Amino acid sequence: MEKQRRVLLKLSGEALAGEKKTGFDEETARQVAGQVKRSVEAGIQVAIVIGGGNFWRGRSSNAIDRVKADQIGMLATVMNCVYVSSLFQYLGIPTEVFCAFEVGGIVKLFSKEEAEAALSAGKVVFFAGGTGHPYFSTDTGVVLRAVEMGADEILLAKAVDGVYDSDPKTNPQAKKYETISIEEVVEQKLQVIDLAASILCLENRMPMAVFGLDGEDSIYQAMMGNITGTRVTV
Numbered sequence: 001m002e003k004q005r006r007v008l009l010k011l012s013g014e015a016l017a018g019e020k021k022t023g024f025d026e027e028t029a030r031q032v033a034g035q036v037k038r039s040v041e042a043g044i045q046v047a048i049v050i051g052g053g054n055f056w057r058g059r060s061s062n063a064i065d066r067v068k069a070d071q072i073g074m075l076a077t078v079m080n081c082v083y084v085s086s087l088f089q090y091l092g093i094p095t096e097v098f099c100a101f102e103v104g105g106i107v108k109l110f111s112k113e114e115a116e117a118a119l120s121a122g123k124v125v126f127f128a129g130g131t132g133h134p135y136f137s138t139d140t141g142v143v144l145r146a147v148e149m150g151a152d153e154i155l156l157a158k159a160v161d162g163v164y165d166s167d168p169k170t171n172p173q174a175k176k177y178e179t180i181s182i183e184e185v186v187e188q189k190l191q192v193i194d195l196a197a198s199i200l201c202l203e204n205r206m207p208m209a210v211f212g213l214d215g216e217d218s219i220y221q222a223m224m225g226n227i228t229g230t231r232v233t234v
Helices: 011-018 027-039 066-089 112-120 140-148 182-188 196-204 218-225
Strands: 008-013 045-052 096-100 124-128 153-158 179-180 208-212 228-234
Touching: 008 011, 008 140, 008 218, 011 027, 011 066, 027 045, 027 066, 027 218, 045 066, 045 096, 045 112, 066 096, 066 124, 112 124, 140 153, 140 196, 153 218, 179 182, 182 196, 182 208, 182 228, 208 218
Parallel strands: 008 045, 008 153, 045 124, 096 124, 153 208, 179 228
Antiparallel strands: 208 228
């Protein structure tokens, strides 16, 4: 039997907020759900990690201990996963949410075996809570879960449509890469994902693709291997 393609999709919390910039925008989440549903129906196994920036950006606050700030951010990712998972279920997409730490009876504690079973059963799996530890971003959580679950690729749906040699918002002459190696990302300290996550990708030879969330059918096209943004090779 041919091995099914397995991808880990990273969504920013801000992307879920739409133009409101905070909380949830249901229409945006519905559009994501529709594209993921088509991907699953095409035989792709999909796991999702969602950032918490639509509720909390702990590093911007100096009034709170870093550990506590990071823990609040982890809880924000749990809220996002519970919300999006519930919306997916409402739209007829079976899901399972796993968290890196205990959250009462709300979501399951992460288990590689149970996550494998859920993916094999055609469910969309959500990984909440990052790595479960402070000082690690959801970027690191994405790569960690992708490596653990044997994903074929990490898909990063961002506000910017690829990887540039400088910030395209401040530099109109910024060059966009169609392809770049993870070694170059680390050497040039390009802000694709944070440095710890980039090194984890490098060590485990985990490829990535970066694309703009706002592009038409961008998630579905990326799931099918059609990348209009940047491929980060290993």
